[in-house]
Amino acid sequence: MIAQIFFSLLLFPVFLYAWIEYRRSPVVAVLSSAVALAGLYFVWVPSHSTWLAEFVGIGRGVDLILYTWVGISLIVILNLHLKLRTHLELITVLARKIALAHPVARPAEGPGDPPTPTGILRDVRGARSSDSSALAAAGGRRPRRRRGQSA
Numbered sequence: 001m002i003a004q005i006f007f008s009l010l011l012f013p014v015f016l017y018a019w020i021e022y023r024r025s026p027v028v029a030v031l032s033s034a035v036a037l038a039g040l041y042f043v044w045v046p047s048h049s050t051w052l053a054e055f056v057g058i059g060r061g062v063d064l065i066l067y068t069w070v071g072i073s074l075i076v077i078l079n080l081h082l083k084l085r086t087h088l089e090l091i092t093v094l095a096r097k098i099a100l101a102h103p104v105a106r107p108a109e110g111p112g113d114p115p116t117p118t119g120i121l122r123d124v125r126g127a128r129s130s131d132s133s134a135l136a137a138a139g140g141r142r143p144r145r146r147r148g149q150s151a
Contacts, residue, residue, distance in 0.1 A: 007043045011036045035072075 018032035042049040042065060049061030058064045 004043050008040060011039050011043070014039075 014032055014036040018029040018036065021032070022029040042061065046061060049065060051061075053059065053061045053064035056064060058067065
């Protein structure tokens with residue numbers, strides 16, 4: 001009885017997630033609700049999971065639930081991997097377009113150094129965030145301070 005209550009309490013956040021996500025993704029919400037309902041059913045009536053497992057050809061109901069969980073987890077991981085890969089490709093395209101849209105470069109500092117973009121060089125050389133507008137107005141150089149002028 002304690003295990004049934006414990007597992008029922010673990011399935012409650014799944015229902016909560018489904019209810020919150022229904023507007024954003026109704027398919028995910030319906031599938032999450034169905035999985036939570038099936039889980040609650042098998043938690044409170046475990047003999048039916050054993051009957052279903054024997055019907056499918058698996059020895060125990062616990063094994064059927066474990067195999068189903070592994071299959072769902074693999075599908076979710078594959079889906080997340082594909083989304084992550086798509087986002088990384090999008091970031092690469094955006095970075096390439098930004099780099100090509102701002103081709104301004106400073107001359108090389110040494111004989112073998114490649115030219116560097118001015119914005120990156122300015123940030124690397126130690127501009128504080130409060131100095132960034134002054135640096136931009138001075139063309140990348142710090143403005144000279146006059147006597148009596150505070151920072």
